[in-house]
Amino acid sequence: MARNTTRAEPGLRDLNEDQRADPLFVRSIERAMQVLSAFNHADQPMSLSQIAEAAGVDRSAAQRMVHTLRVLGYIERDDMGRGFVPGIRILDHTLDFLRLNHLVRRATPVLQELRKTVRERVDLSLFDDLRVVYAVRLQSKRQTFYTTLVGHSVPTFCSSGGWAILSKLPEDRVRDILDRSDRRPFTPETITDVPALMEKIAETREQGYSLAVGQILTGEIAVGFPVLDADGAPVAAIHVAGSQSEWTPADFTNRFVPLASEAARAISQY
The missing domain is CATH 1.10.10.10 (Winged helix-like DNA-binding domain superfamily/Winged helix DNA-binding domain)
Structure with missing residues (x-):
């Protein structure tokens, strides 16, 4: 279902x-x-x-x-x-989190520059076990209500950012996250089979980026890149998302992977 x-x-x-x-x-x-x-x-x-x-x-x-x-x-x-x-007092704490979070502060100017260049939606999501939570959202000409909201979250198992993060984790932890996830599909294209997901994560690990087509939203194409902390552990991901009505997967990756990959490296604490 x-x-x-x-x-x-x-x-x-x-x-x-x-x-x-x-x-x-x-x-x-x-x-x-x-x-x-x-x-x-x-x-x-x-x-x-x-x-x-x-x-x-x-x-x-x-x-x-x-x-x-x-x-x-x-x-x-x-x-x-x-x-x-x-x-309304809840918003005070949202602001406190965003202004005091070192990763968000470091990432925001990098993502703003990336958004000017790519002219597609650019996001930063933070890793939270079974989900990734959006902390920065820079919109394109296409947007829906939930794609504008900081704090919105999507499952790690089927998102471009989630795959990017999982590609940097040990295999036993990846399997644990997949096993504990509610893997009901969002679209007919959502991958829910654990072996197929492991293959997708291995592909992401080899490429250095993820490519998710129609996983959360029908017609959406997104590439994701892991953001690492000083110890090399994945703590977040950046992603660029566009529409399949305008891009083929090959053209989308050729256009945006080099730019977004450079941004992810700039944000990561190597």
Whole structure:
């Protein structure tokens, strides 16, 4: 069954009882974050009961949490009074992350220059286990709502950035990520078979870049390049995306691979 989600699952976030038993671990903060995370897959304002169910807490606890978060500005009523939505204070923390993240700060001017040259969509995504999260999004003449949003995420297993990152990981970790991934397809072209994905990742490793055609969006073609930290570990990826109505895979790679590859090297901490 195909799917269309607003964000991918983060993966390694399930805590065990030893972590919760740590005297430094504050469970009330965990519950508050569960309430905020209840909106992760919402496509409309949520009722108190819906928040309680999504957060895995009882309605009474949800009511107290929502009230407190409303007072603090992290949750508010939507304009039409249909339920609750995240509050404007959330954006303060988004800004804090972006302005204080060294990789984002270093990458942004490089990506801006790349965007001027290629005149196609250019993104920076950060590696987060089963998903990659977009931190910089520079648009082309074609855009949809979700392709404009910082914080949107897609699965590692089927994205150009994900393949680029996986190509720099040990094979056992690659298989672990693929095995834990929800590999339902986004389009008829999405590769979901683990052996086929391993072949694609091996091809990416040999080439130094990934080529993804119609994996997340029908008609989209994208090339991805790993961004490495000072230890040579993949922490992010940059990608250039275009339309199959304008480019063949061969022409797209010939045009953009040299430019984007140079940008990825400039951003990486070798």
